[in-house]
Amino acid sequence: MIQLFNVCKAYQRDQNALNDVTLKVEKGEFVYLTGPSGAGKSTLLKLLYCAERPTRGQILVNGRNVTRYGPARIPYLRRNLGIIFQDFKLLKRRTVFENVAFPLEVQGRKRFEISKKVYQALKSVGLEHRLNHYPLQLSGGEQQRVAVARALVVDPLILLADEPTGNLDPEVTLDIMGLFKGANARGTTIIMATHDRSLIREFPRRIVSLDAGRLANDDLPLFRGTAVKAGQP
């Protein structure tokens, strides 16, 4: 589903945010992207949704080389992705319903279909009673659940989450993880950047560790009893 071949990204000369990263994520996998701040987690995710371009190397998403995608093709790539941020990035002047409906409006779906899918998505995150509220009227946890509903309403092939629980309390974090697990069980490939060790212990999945832009470790969870070497696809 996702393949990176010797990917480098430098924002400044001689300062690589990512250095020779080779990685393969299979369809339906759930992968944690971990590492200290500045390790390159967000950069790697940005490369996947084409907010940044690699300085070197190739990236395949769903079988397509997105490395040189121009601005006209990027929106169509993103329609197959669900992207979740630590700061939610909701449209503050739109209601919860409108926020979740937006990705479907972008795709030109029919109004009836939009209403139905948005209601189902909001119900799945337990916010169907808040559909006429504005984001700033909701708690942080509720806002993140709206962001999850917005990401999942399009049935994305891949869910990219950048520290989605970073600002949330443990109880809400568990809720959000439950939603991710559900999406993963329905076949969505998930890559989630986090430094939360306890979360990884609670929901053990494949862990890809980055350190100073390099792939430091690529471990399958211990309960599966296997591990792979860093850098091996």
Next chain:
Amino acid sequence: MLLRSGYFLKRALRNMRQSPVLSLASIGTVAVALALLAFFAIAVLNVQQLTASWGENLAVVAYLEDVPEQKVVNGWIKEVESYPEVAKVTFVSRKAALERFSQRLGDDADLIEGLGEDVLPASLEIALGSEWRSKSSLTSVVERLRKDQRFSDLQYGQGWLEKLEAFLLLLRVAGSALGGFLVFAALIIVANTIKLTLYARQDELEAMAMVGGTSLFIKLPYLVEGALQGLLGGLTALGLSFLVFQIILQKTLGSLLLITGIDTIHFLPPVWQGSLVVGGGLIGLMGSLFALRKFVRFGVS
């Protein structure tokens, strides 16, 4: 995309409702800039009409040494009237010339009392057609008349015409330059005002790009919003300039202007009024377009 025009219009109207202060700032900016332009246009238009009316008196007077029979004179009139530049030829007999002079003297008419009827020469007054009131046409008519021995002397306001033409040219050039500058200034101000509104919505634009909105899909509501604000600004400018025209120019300054020879002050003709409103819409649209270039880039570095 056209089928979804209702969606974009709805979004644009909603954006305006949700940010009334910013919307009013944009509308106000367009209105002030275009009202200034309208006042300037009213001034130029009226000065142009005034100077054009001066040109209506433009004529060549061909004095006749000897006055032939009326039949011959009529033949000459027909001949000169056949020139394409000439609109009308009037024969002024010696007697008529003297009467006219006497009238002009008014109370001092007794000064010429006792003078013979033949003291002033007879003449042909040759008026040019409105589209021929230029220095070149006048010179061309005069050249042809000069070759004719029948006319002893020719009088025409060449020096005056040159000055009038130079003045009209200056007015046209200065008018175009200042008008162009005002439109450009309005565009820059509007673009910057809209840019300020977009700074407030930068997160929103970014979020739209992240869920797969195409550049056009994201930009269109803002472009429609800019155009609507521009149209409203244009309408406000039209109303404002009409109000100023009615209250200040017509009522307060009307009598003062009469002294300068301007008997009627004209408001902008309908085509100009329409252009002001449509121009407002275009300025709003262009302003949004300039401002949006910077904001919707999909975060691609």
